[in-house]
Amino acid sequence: MNQLSLTNRVLLVFNSANGQPGRLGTVLRQYGYEFDIRRPGEGDELPTDLSGYHLAVVFGGPMSANDDHLDNVRAILNWLPHVVASDTLYLGICLGAQLMARHLGAEIQPHPEGLTEIGYYPVQATPVGRDLFPDEMMVYHWHSEGFDLPEGAELLATSPTFPHQAYHIDERIWGIQFHPEVDDESHERWLAQAGDKTDRPNAQCPDTQRAGRAKHDAAFGAWFEQFAAKVLVREQMASKACQSS
Template sequence: MKKPVLLVVHQQHSDPGRIGLRLRTMGYPLHICRHACGDPLPESLDDYSGVIIFGGPMSANDDHEDFIRNEIDFTPKAIESGAPFLGVCLGAQIMARAYGGAVSEHPEGQVEIGYYPVRATQAGETFFPKEMRIFQWHREGFELPDCATLLATGDQYRNQAIGVGPNGIGIQFHPEVTEQMNRRWLIGGAHRLESPGAQQPDAHHAGRAEHDPFVDRWVDEFLACWLSTDQRGG
């Protein structure tokens, strides 16, 4: 039996969405850790096939929150263990901070909320297509840490995906978001749609209809490739 994948989420009702569904389909049990709500992070990843830190409405700069500081400390340990590590949006920003990269808002206040192009660099072609439009929901981005490799780029926020070592990946975008999650976020985060650069609901729905079939096919390939980066042997 395959070892579970550790999924670190940040709210009581957070949903790992399509990533969770696809991991289950691939035969991986899921261990959901709501560390922001009091669940402890594991001391070791020996019992896990990999770890994913998901997004959330908080900032990676919220150092007053114990769970943010803990996850920043946890991230290098997870990557250095050799286990596959994936940071999604907030998780990628935590990863960047853990390795010395700053996290900040766009200098012109631009956000990415909706479907935006992401382009693989030469170093990122193993994981990402040459170009795809994929769902985003963020108002902060991250600098490229000195030890990191840029794997994918974008227009408003250049650093869209980074790698640290052979087994650590951080992505600014949200492949996990299903149509139901998208609609829920549009309702709960409606005030965010007033920000510069945010796409309005009709554009979200049109973007999903046009671009998500490709993303839906790509996710399986991406997860399999990510899980194959395990450096622990055996």
């Protein structure tokens, strides 16, 4: 067991000034984790020594992973080599998954027909991903670009519109295209702040999204709790078991 499994600190990196951990924060707090929140777009520095963190999470944002002119995109791309060189777990959500994929040499690009996924859409498990994903489930998306699969990554989940929905590398670096952190409060905040984007091709209007949330969020949230236990807190749980034995 490495030393990182003994820390209860989680680094949360947001790409907006008002981003919140939502459901992810609720789930991780139940395991006793404490959060170090950084917002590089607002001038926060990202720690290059990650030995004090069990997990680093990079959330989504309204920008593209190709927006090199933006402070937060440049800062995260310059920081990711430190993540890859460390032993710390990494979870990239939407933009966070795309930025890691780009750092590892993959391309980030719009759908060839201009389609988006904004709302609730199905994803399917790949054969490799069936231990973590059901054969199909409805998840919440908000993106207009997708990522190619980085070299050395295994594809865990797919969908008809954007085929690369979740990947992992060596069970330490994880990327998911959708948003398990979105709870009722954050969903309503997103709709209030960016509801004008819901008229894009293939996007769902706010009322359709709310109906999707009422129908699918409970199962989506239950899935994330299981995913977190298996992937995000597994070393911490094993460490506590060793300490109590």
